[in-house]
Every structure is written in C-alpha cells, then in structure tokens.
Amino acid sequence: MKITRLTPDDSGLVDWPTLSAHKRTVMTIGVFDGMHKGHQAVIRRVVELAKQNDSLAVVMVLDSRPALAHTYADKHDGMDVPEDYVDTQALSSVDQRIRVMRDLGVDRVLVLHYTMAFAAKSFRFFLGQMVGKLGMRTLVLGKDAALGANRAGDVKAIQELSEATGVFELDVVDDLGPGYTWIPSHFEPEVPEDAGEPKDPREGLSKTELRSWTKQNNCRKVRVWSSSNVRYLLSRGCVQAAAEILGHDHAVEGEVVHGEQRGREIGFPTANLAQVVEGYVPVDGVYAGWLIDLGPVDGEADEAVGDNDIKTTKFATSSDVMRMAEGSPWRWPAAISIGTKPTYSDETGIRERVIEPYAITEDWLELYGHKVHVEFAGFLRRQIKFKDTDELKVALQSYADQTLEMTGGK
Structure with a gap:
C-alpha cells in the first residue's frame, strides 16, 4: 500500500x-x-x-x-x-x-x-x-x-x-449501525466512582428519563457508531462499550521515556509514556489491557517511492504486523495507570498526568526510546492515594491479577 x-x-x-x-x-x-x-x-x-x-x-x-x-x-x-x-x-x-x-x-x-x-x-x-x-x-x-x-x-x-x-x-x-444516541454538547472527563467497568450513563434509561437527561446535559444527537460517541464513552472510562463501536480495543501510542523509576524500585517497573501521545487518552484510572513494543522510535521507516516532489511512501508493514499479532513475543498483558500518582505527588510535587503501563512478564524489559502501542481492555478502578508503599504494592499485584484474568494472559 x-x-x-x-x-x-x-x-x-x-x-x-x-x-x-x-x-x-x-x-x-x-x-x-x-x-x-x-x-x-x-x-x-x-x-x-x-x-x-x-x-x-x-x-x-x-x-x-x-x-x-x-x-x-x-x-x-x-x-x-x-x-x-x-x-x-x-x-x-x-x-x-x-x-x-x-x-x-x-x-x-x-x-x-x-x-x-x-x-x-x-x-x-x-x-x-x-x-x-x-x-x-x-x-x-x-x-x-x-x-x-x-x-x-x-x-x-x-x-x-x-x-x-x-x-x-x-x-x-448504510453503516449498519444501531441508530442514534445523545451526548452532551460539551463534556469534561468524569472518573467513575466504583470499581469495575463503568456503566454507560444512558444505559437502561426510560424514554422519560432519557429526555430529562438530554435536556439537563444540553445534548446533541449523534450516531451510535460515531467518533463523538466513542470519545464520550472513553471520557467516562467505558472502554469496553467503546470497543464495541470500534470493533477493536481503543489504543494510544507513544515513546517510552525515563520517569521517576519508583515502580522499578518496588518491583513493578512501568513503561512511562512521553507527555505527547497519539490517540485519545481515557479518563484517569487503572485499566487492564496490553502493551506492545513497536520497536525503536528511529527504527523502520516508510520507504520512499518515486522521485517527484509529491511525498509518496510505501507503508512499512513487516515489523508492526508481527509485533501486534496475538501471541507475539512483543505483546504483553499490562495493568495501565493514567493519572497523577496521588500516593507520591505530595512528596514529589509532581502532578503531571502520565500513562504508565506495567507489562506483566517475568522478563526484564528495556523499552526506553521505543514506541509502544497501549490497548485498553477494561476499567479496573479509579486512582486513589495509598497510605504507604506496602499498601500500594498489594494493590498493584491485585491489578496485575485482574489484568491476567481479563485478558487471558495471552
């Protein structure tokens, strides 16, 4: 192509x-x-x-x-x-x-x-x-x-x-979709209160309740199968409902950069993504999903075709197809944290919003300078502040166990 x-x-x-x-x-x-x-x-x-x-x-x-x-x-x-x-x-x-x-x-x-x-x-x-x-x-x-x-x-x-x-x-x-729905004309990300995959706020509403909800939220009508509706669902942490519309798990991509290395110190090394990522970042929380290593950022590039002034390339295919395939050795189940690290933010003064996938593997991964593909399979819970590192480690192990259960560990 x-x-x-x-x-x-x-x-x-x-x-x-x-x-x-x-x-x-x-x-x-x-x-x-x-x-x-x-x-x-x-x-x-x-x-x-x-x-x-x-x-x-x-x-x-x-x-x-x-x-x-x-x-x-x-x-x-x-x-x-x-x-x-x-x-x-x-x-x-x-x-x-x-x-x-x-x-x-x-x-x-x-x-x-x-x-x-x-x-x-x-x-x-x-x-x-x-x-x-x-x-x-x-x-x-x-x-x-x-x-x-x-x-x-x-x-x-x-x-x-x-x-x-x-x-x-x-x-x-006819895109074969299930018709139309309503989303607020303007909305901000809203973190789910409860653990587990959140419910679509429109699900189960009667016609009267839905009419009231649409007026209260100044809603506009969109197709169920629409980018706008997917964006709204992701802003609520409803990644599984979004995947139903996408036909695949939602994903972001970015370069792995050096972070505080606190996860490495406590036995849960994470791949910190750079601040600028490709793709819509879901609302803050902890997710189950996948981490795929796409290789060094300066690795395989598109191949130039032709010698005219029009920028035409042949899309590089050999690497990402193998790496993203099910069962690939570059693909791992991952517990993914999005947020500001509340357990340590008061101590460090750092409150930048970061994406930190923890790849669940016995191998030691050195991914700095690599581009990674991060897929979201399900919402686990909101970010909370733990009283100490030991309590955090127990929670991280729980997130890893839930991730393996949700993804099948494949």
Missing part, C-alpha cells in the same frame, strides 16, 4: 498525483477518526467495488480534523492549524488509521492536509478534481457524509451531480 501526503497551496489547490495510467479508482473521503465499524463498512465497500471493477481502492484522509480546523480558524483570525499542534481530541493518529486501512486491503491512501483555503472550495469543484485528476469512477460515502464548503455536498446533492454529469457513480453505504 502506498501513501501520498498532500498540502494544498495558498489558494486551496492541490497538486494531485497520477495514481494509475491504466486503472480507474474507487474512492472514499473522510477523517475516519478511530476507524470504527461504520468507517470500516465504507472502506470494505471501496475495496469490494475496486476488486469487482479491476480498479484501485483509494482512501482520502483529511488531516487535521475539519471540526478542529474550523474551530481553530474561528479563534485565530482564519489561520490554519499549525503542523506541530497536538490534537488531544483525536481518537487515533493518521498512521493508526492507515494501519487498519492496510489490513482491509486499500491500495492507496491520500493524506490531505485540511486547510481553510481548501475548505472554501465547492463540492462540485472538488469532485471534478477527483474525476479529472485521480480517475475516480465511483465515490463511496456513508449516508450522513457531506463535502465541500459549508458541507453543501450532502448525499442528495452529490447524487444529483452524479446523475447530471454521468462521469462518476455514487455508492451510499
């Missing part, structure tokens, strides 16, 4: 690459944050139609998220999101999304930097570029999709354009 990263010029125009001199393309366009089941249904349809028609299966990924880009522009006099801006609300990094697309059989991924100049282009102009420059014969979209300036290119408008021009077909995918 090849990836091409593109940035529009100041006028919003894109120097599109030539994807094939002989084959047409079946395409879809979106952010695909989290790569949930709805996203996967759309991309599977792209791959299916491409195989049927001997075409290329192409996915265009918008980066940054349009919601972030427009919010940032509104607050900064129309400026674009800086390249080094950390999007803490993104469920997954672009590379995490591309990894799933590769596994689904996509041929080419176009990662398009979303700018305000590009956003101002009409959907008609944009689709004309897709047909004329990228050889698009079929466009696959979910039924709630919308493209172009002011999101004017909804499915109805695009279907009318398709029928009027006859140069491309629109294939609309």
Whole structure:
C-alpha cells in the first residue's frame, strides 16, 4: 500500500498525483477518526467495488480534523492549524488509521492536509478534481457524509451531480449501525466512582428519563457508531462499550521515556509514556489491557517511492504486523495507570498526568526510546492515594491479577 501526503497551496489547490495510467479508482473521503465499524463498512465497500471493477481502492484522509480546523480558524483570525499542534481530541493518529486501512486491503491512501483555503472550495469543484485528476469512477460515502464548503455536498446533492454529469457513480453505504444516541454538547472527563467497568450513563434509561437527561446535559444527537460517541464513552472510562463501536480495543501510542523509576524500585517497573501521545487518552484510572513494543522510535521507516516532489511512501508493514499479532513475543498483558500518582505527588510535587503501563512478564524489559502501542481492555478502578508503599504494592499485584484474568494472559 502506498501513501501520498498532500498540502494544498495558498489558494486551496492541490497538486494531485497520477495514481494509475491504466486503472480507474474507487474512492472514499473522510477523517475516519478511530476507524470504527461504520468507517470500516465504507472502506470494505471501496475495496469490494475496486476488486469487482479491476480498479484501485483509494482512501482520502483529511488531516487535521475539519471540526478542529474550523474551530481553530474561528479563534485565530482564519489561520490554519499549525503542523506541530497536538490534537488531544483525536481518537487515533493518521498512521493508526492507515494501519487498519492496510489490513482491509486499500491500495492507496491520500493524506490531505485540511486547510481553510481548501475548505472554501465547492463540492462540485472538488469532485471534478477527483474525476479529472485521480480517475475516480465511483465515490463511496456513508449516508450522513457531506463535502465541500459549508458541507453543501450532502448525499442528495452529490447524487444529483452524479446523475447530471454521468462521469462518476455514487455508492451510499448504510453503516449498519444501531441508530442514534445523545451526548452532551460539551463534556469534561468524569472518573467513575466504583470499581469495575463503568456503566454507560444512558444505559437502561426510560424514554422519560432519557429526555430529562438530554435536556439537563444540553445534548446533541449523534450516531451510535460515531467518533463523538466513542470519545464520550472513553471520557467516562467505558472502554469496553467503546470497543464495541470500534470493533477493536481503543489504543494510544507513544515513546517510552525515563520517569521517576519508583515502580522499578518496588518491583513493578512501568513503561512511562512521553507527555505527547497519539490517540485519545481515557479518563484517569487503572485499566487492564496490553502493551506492545513497536520497536525503536528511529527504527523502520516508510520507504520512499518515486522521485517527484509529491511525498509518496510505501507503508512499512513487516515489523508492526508481527509485533501486534496475538501471541507475539512483543505483546504483553499490562495493568495501565493514567493519572497523577496521588500516593507520591505530595512528596514529589509532581502532578503531571502520565500513562504508565506495567507489562506483566517475568522478563526484564528495556523499552526506553521505543514506541509502544497501549490497548485498553477494561476499567479496573479509579486512582486513589495509598497510605504507604506496602499498601500500594498489594494493590498493584491485585491489578496485575485482574489484568491476567481479563485478558487471558495471552
């Protein structure tokens, strides 16, 4: 699979690459944050139609998220999101999304930097570029999709354009999800009070109770299978409910850095992640899950393809496929702590929020400078302050035992 990263010029125009001199393309366009089941249904349809028609299966990924880009522009006099801006609300990094697309059989991924100049282009102009420059014969979209300036290119408008021009077909995918739900328009992370996987706050409410809850929380309607709903669930510690929508455990990725090494001193060495991680960090607490070593940060890189000015790479596959596979020697059950280390924060004065996976293995792991993939399988309990180190060690052993039980230790 090849990836091409593109940035529009100041006028919003894109120097599109030539994807094939002989084959047409079946395409879809979106952010695909989290790569949930709805996203996967759309991309599977792209791959299916491409195989049927001997075409290329192409996915265009918008980066940054349009919601972030427009919010940032509104607050900064129309400026674009800086390249080094950390999007803490993104469920997954672009590379995490591309990894799933590769596994689904996509041929080419176009990662398009979303700018305000590009956003101002009409959907008609944009689709004309897709047909004329990228050889698009079929466009696959979910039924709630919308493209172009002011999101004017909804499915109805695009279907009318398709029928009027006859140069491309629109294939609309019902994402097969269970319908709609409600989430608060604005919410902050909320730590569960009780131990064990928390209950979705909307679960079990009668229609009257749900109506009252939605008014009380100033809610908006979203698809059950949506990035927004996953984000809300993770902010409540409901990682298993989130996994039901994603079709896989939610994960973050980051570099292992030196911490206080207190865990090593008490017999529970943790892999402290750097402050900046890829993926949405769930609410503070202790989780059961997995730690996967993806190798040194400066290790295997994407292979450059071609010698033109367009940044095209061949996605590196050999390492991460082996490392992330079930039963891999680089994959361990892990008890994962997220928070500010309340047992020692008064003593140290350090109150930074950190992610600390403790890999449950008899081997001594030296992961400094490595990138790791951390998956969340279940919420164990909120972080609490223990009276001393001995009490903490008993709790850590309990977390390890619960993790092995929940993950099967495989």
